Amino acid sequence: MKIKVSKRALKKISSAEKISINKITNLLKSGRAVIPYNPVHAPDLCAIGDGLKVKVNVNVGTSIDYVNINEEVEKVKVAIKYGTDTIMDLSTGGDLDTIRKKILKLSRKPVGSVPVYQAGIKKAHKSGAVIDMTEDDIFASIEAHAKDGIDFMTVHCGVTKQTVELLKRSNRAGGIVSRGGAFLAAWIVYHKKENPLYSNFDYLLELANKYDFTLSLGDGLRPGCIQDASDKVQIQELLTLGALVERARKQSVQTIIEGPGHLPLNQIEANVRIEKTLCKGAPFYVLGPLVTDIAPGYDHIVAAIGGAIAAYFGADFICYVTPSEHLSLPTVEDVKEGLIAAKIAAHAADIAKGTAGAIMSDEKMAFYRKKLDWKGMFSQALDPEKAKKYRYGRKARVPKVCSMCGDLCAIKIASEYID
Numbered sequence: 153m154k155i156k157v158s159k160r161a162l163k164k165i166s167s168a169e170k171i172s173i174n175k176i177t178n179l180l181k182s183g184r185a186v187i188p189y190n191p192v193h194a195p196d197l198c199a200i201g202d203g204l205k206v207k208v209n210v211n212v213g214t215s216i217d218y219v220n221i222n223e224e225v226e227k228v229k230v231a232i233k234y235g236t237d238t239i240m241d242l243s244t245g246g247d248l249d250t251i252r253k254k255i256l257k258l259s260r261k262p263v264g265s266v267p268v269y270q271a272g273i274k275k276a277h278k279s280g281a282v283i284d285m286t287e288d289d290i291f292a293s294i295e296a297h298a299k300d301g302i303d304f305m306t307v308h309c310g311v312t313k314q315t316v317e318l319l320k321r322s323n324r325a326g327g328i329v330s331r332g333g334a335f336l337a338a339w340i341v342y343h344k345k346e347n348p349l350y351s352n353f354d355y356l357l358e359l360a361n362k363y364d365f366t367l368s369l370g371d372g373l374r375p376g377c378i379q380d381a382s383d384k385v386q387i388q389e390l391l392t393l394g395a396l397v398e399r400a401r402k403q404s405v406q407t408i409i410e411g412p413g414h415l416p417l418n419q420i421e422a423n424v425r426i427e428k429t430l431c432k433g434a435p436f437y438v439l440g441p442l443v444t445d446i447a448p449g450y451d452h453i454v455a456a457i458g459g460a461i462a463a464y465f466g467a468d469f470i471c472y473v474t475p476s477e478h479l480s481l482p483t484v485e486d487v488k489e490g491l492i493a494a495k496i497a498a499h500a501a502d503i504a505k506g507t508a509g510a511i512m513s514d515e516k517m518a519f520y521r522k523k524l525d526w527k528g529m530f531s532q533a534l535d536p537e538k539a540k541k542y543r544y545g546r547k548a549r550v551p552k553v554c555s556m557c558g559d560l561c562a563i564k565i566a567s568e569y570i571d
């Protein structure tokens with residue numbers, strides 16, 4: 153692959169990731185890492201891929217039932233404040249063009265989108281049905297998003313006539329749970345035609361090259377419950393995406409592969425290895441994965457467990473899940489909770505993998521804890537405000553320690569008699 157970023161950018165990435173310029177260059181050339189960067193938006197540089205720090209994404213966006221642009225703006229601000237690496241605008245309600253432009257203006261982080269939503273919704277407003285969107289509508293939406301500066305786009309190219317047939321013949325418990333996947337599968341069945349994103353993949357590559365956006369090849373047929381994990385529909389879609397990655401690389405288009413979904417713990421490692429094999433090392437962007445289906449209200453924890461394991465075995469990019477997943481559109485607080493959970497997962501995997509520089513904050517935290525240096529501890533915390541709230545919510549009689557053990561503080565006793 154030809155590398156499109158400048159030498160200066162490579163230098164910046166090399167210093168941020170604490171790896172050599174040669175290594176990052178090789179990763180980008182081989183397609184094992186990507187830098188989502190549309191020059192119109194020109195976001196902060198963020199490299200995603202093999203051996204780099206695990207990155208996290210926050211989804212924001214309105215729904216048909218709940219449109220409050222100010223709240224979505226707050227979500228973007230909170231996501232940036234608490235350290236997201238990227239933001240995706242998944243808006244489906246209100247003036248989608250205005251919302252997207254606002255998010256792009258506000259975010260210095262790379263911004264992703266799912267243009268097929270807009271193509272389908274626009275048509276649904278006119279004629280009442282998403283499946284009335286035409287091939288031109290889909291590509292016009294992609295081009296509009298690219299012109300606005302979208303850095304990476306989810307395109308469900310693996311939802312094909314073949315995979316939809318397989319789905320119809322399968323005994324899936326959860327069916328399709330991806331919105332974009334459902335739009336395209338319904339379109340294929342209704343029009344008895346191939347998915348335009350698949351049949352016109354070369355045109356999609358042309359657009360990606362013209363506007364410099366990264367393709368995030370979506371898993372429109374991902375398992376939506378534990379029972380469906382790793383079934384033949386999911387794997388067939390992944391096989392298709394693997395073939396498309398090779399075509400994209402020949403045209404020097406950066407690609408990421410989106411992954412499940414719902415997976416039991418014991419299938420996560422195999423799923424990562426299969427993706428890395430079938431898609432020739434392309435960065436793996438996991439949506440969770442959720443390791444059980446029975447914890448609505450706590451799905452950020454469910455996803456963080458899966459995300460940590462997936463990232464440990466080689467997933468490169470974790471999409472956050474909020475506590476409101478499967479229940480409602482997230483609030484600003486849900487966004488924060490979901491992001492912190494995903495960051496814990498990513499960081500835990502980085503420590504275990506020995507990713508360069510990952511353990512530094514933990515080392516500092518241990519140092520400050522041993523000194524009962526609270527200011528120091530807060531400086532290393534992922535969420536200093538929450539830590540302070542607990543610390544000062546219940547005061548200890550001896551101010552140096554906390555109210556958990558009071559004067560029996562093990563650290564204080566040890567420092568007085570042993571250190």
Ligand code: SF4
Binds near residue numbers: 553555560561563564
């Ligand atoms: S009081 Fe107990 S919990 Fe608090 S810092 Fe000391 S040892 Fe830790």
